[in-house]
Amino acid sequence: MERMTNSAAQLLLEIPDRETLDRALHMAVAAVVDEIPHYPGALYLRPTLFGTEEDIGAAARPSSKVRFYVLTSPVGDYFAGGLKPLRVKVDDQAMRSTPNFGAVKTGGNYAAAMRQVVRAQRELGADQVLFAPGGEVQETGAANFILIEGDELLTKPLDGSILPGVTRDCILTLAREAGLKVSERNFTVEELLERAPRGEAALTGTAAVLTPVGTLLYGGREITVGDGGMGAWSAGLREQLCAIQSGVAEDPHGWRVPLRAT
Ligand SMILES: Cc1ncc(COP(=O)(O)O)c(C=O)c1O
Structure with a gap:
């Protein structure tokens, strides 16, 4: 909700207050609670906000009216076919978004990245593109990126x-607790390619949880990450987070939210 509120502010869209947003989410879940598939299935929640002002000439003005709704959809096991390490193209030219708009959750960012992703799929059989404009590693089209090598977990800072x-x-919280040194700093494609063969790489996101990267594709080369499979740190962190999400493990950080009736 915080991310949505921040995104709405960047898009100059009015958004309901936090209490109303929370209530809308709880009501949406309560309405379909009997249809939520058992774990590892889940109920996907997609709160959505868009401008609706009927004014064809208002291209340079924010919309004075908005619509907000919560889309709910049952989803199956994302990894029903097994957890296969991904092939990821490293693109040191294309930008996923613009420098300040990358933190905004908005449809335009996905539309902008889509062409690169489809091209990498067609030409290289890649699953995803890791955007690294100017040689600085950022993230993929729909997930954040982490590298683990030695005792360090490396990921780009929230800039x-x-x-x-x-x-x-x-994942960063669990990694710190497990004794990894978590570094949120900028790093280059060069450092990534140098360290990846000895380490682990993964994507993190709601749907993917933590999905290993087995191969990096760059400049006509295929670089195997570790032994090409899922590394021990990745497997452990993924299992721990899934156990918390599914209620099997304790939730010391308060990440689970009890459903409110109204
Ligand atoms: C561009 C992008 N980065 C990262 C993420 C991962 O975010 P989260 O872990 O909140 O799902 C997503 C998914 O929402 C995304 O679309």
């Missing part, structure tokens, strides 16, 4: 160019 992922935050 406005990447989406502040909730899963990223959870």
Whole structure:
């Protein structure tokens, strides 16, 4: 909700207050609670906000009217076919978004990235594109990126160019607790390619939780990450987060929210 509120502010859209947003989400879940599939299925929530002012000439003005709704959809096991390490193209030219708009959750960012992703799929059989404009590693089209090598977990800091992922935050917290040195700093494609063969790389996001990257595709080369499979740190962090999400493990950080009736 905080991310949505921040995104709405960047888009100059009015948004309901936090209490109303929370209530809308709880009401939406309560309305379909009997249809939520059992874990590892889930109920996907997509609160949505868009401008609706009927004014064809208002291209340079914010919309004075908005519509807000919460879309709910049952989703199956994202990994029903097994957890296959991804092939990820590293693109050191294209931008996923603009420097300050990368932290905004808005449809335009996905539309902008889509062409690169589809091209990488067609030409290289890649699953995703890791955007690294100017040689600085950012994130993929719909997930944050982490590298683990030695005792360090490395990921880009939240500087406005990447989406502040909730899963990223959870994984960094669990990694710190597990004894990894978490470095939120800028790093280059060169450092990534040098360290990846000895380490682990993964994408983090709501749907993917933590999905290993097995191969990086760059400049006509295929670089195997670790042994190409899921590394021990990745497997452990993923399992821990899933256990908290599904209620199997304790929730010391208060990440689970009890459903309110109204
Ligand atoms: C561009 C982008 N980065 C990162 C994420 C991961 O964010 P979260 O962990 O909050 O799902 C998403 C997914 O929402 C995304 O679309």
